[in-house]
Amino acid sequence: MRVLLVSPVFHGYWSAFAAALEALQLDVTVHCYDAGGIGNALAHRAPGSALAARVRGAATAAAIRALTAADPDAVLVVKGDALEADWWHALAASGARSALWLYDELARMRYDDETLGTVDRVFSYSPDDTRTLQERGIDAAVLPDGFDALTAFTPRPSHRTSFIGARYPERERLLRVLAEAGEAVEAYGREWSRSPWDVLRTARWRGAGVPAHGDVDRATYFGVMAGSAATLNIHGDGHDGFSMRTYEAPGVGALQLIDRPDVAQHYEVGSETLVFRSDDELVDQVRRARRDESWARGIREAGRRRTLAEHTLVHRMREVRAAWA
CATH class of the missing domain: 3.40.50.2000 (Glycogen Phosphorylase B;)
Structure with missing residues (x-):
């Protein structure tokens, strides 16, 4: 199965998600939709600004290009609320299976039921949000966060x-x-x-x-x-x-x-x-x-x-x- 992972940069967790998918013998392509440096940072500080609108538009167009190039069987979007309606329409039209994983509360994100309803399954780390989505007729399930067991590390002993x-x-x-x-x-x-x-x-x-x-x-x-x-x-x-x-x-x-x-x-x-x-x-x-x-x-x-x-x-x-x- 060819999988497109569409994720924020967010402390490099995209690489852990990709490695976990690959450990399940899936063929993974990664697209980080907010890898735009200072422009993304400034847009995040002023979400209602013209700059933020331009950044979201550019991120949406880039994600659609990545979807077209990857031609995946399935797409996992992580968080994804910075992407505009054109992305979700393109994803639905692609024929790929889709899932959205939310690691933050819905109240802190830009989503409506119409957008969430275009995804085959919405996963949320929040049991409360999952129940709310289910009550609104959206296919939703709890998916907690987890541990990246594939990254090697060396303990750094400290009394602190x-x-x-x-x-x-x-x-x-x-x-x-x-x-x-x-x-x-x-x-x-x-x-x-x-x-x-x-x-x-x-x-x-x-x-x-x-x-x-x-x-x-x-x-x-x-x-x-x-x-x-x-x-x-x-x-x-x-x-x-x-x-x-x-x-x-x-x-x-x-x-x-x-x-x-x-x-x-x-x-x-x-x-x-x-x-x-x-x-x-x-x-x-x-x-x-x-x-x-x-x-x-x-x-x-x-x-x-x-x-x-x-x-x-x-x-x-x-x-x-x-x-x-």
Whole structure:
């Protein structure tokens, strides 16, 4: 089966999705619809501007050209809300089987029922959105995020508790809670970084007050999480789906501390991953992780076993392939 993967650049995840599809013996062509550098970045900051309209138009035309050139049997679109109606019409007219995978809430994207109805199957990481779509007559199913088990990494041992991801107020606050309790922490991501280029492009003029690094590739942050004393996964409010980090952290053998008790639907809380419900509980768990290495190691190993058995991106792509059967 020839598959066209149409994906945003988004931290290079397109390569992990493609590798997972190829592991299932599919012939994959990739088109990244937002690989336009500074123009895309500026358009994202001003979605209603004339520049944003031009960027969407160019991205749509390029995606249609990629569809024509690939002549695929099936197309997987990831997120895809930057593509205009002409793309979805072309996809429907191509005769290829189609699937759309949404790793964000519908409320944060530009979609209507008419567009979603042109796709054979809509997958969403959000159970709430999936139920909403089904109630509106759209063929939708839950497809959680997953772990890229095909990327090799080397653990980077550290006594610090790590956080990798965007800089939101609650994440910043919790890192400070740990630091003020005397625990060593570090954050990774351009919004945390104090390099002049990162400060300029993110307009984060004030530092977070914790040790910080810029963006790192997936293999590097896998190694950071695996080697950290513990690693944080902080969703905050407004999400019912689980982020990639939910599966990546235990997948690499890290000790994950997550703020979502409902992670119990994917992992055994207390034996495969840890949940914190308060600042004090977070501090206590980090301290125990440093003190009781045997306890922490058991959770790390059990979480990794569960992830490799159930939660890799190959598992997720197998579900997508089944929808094309």
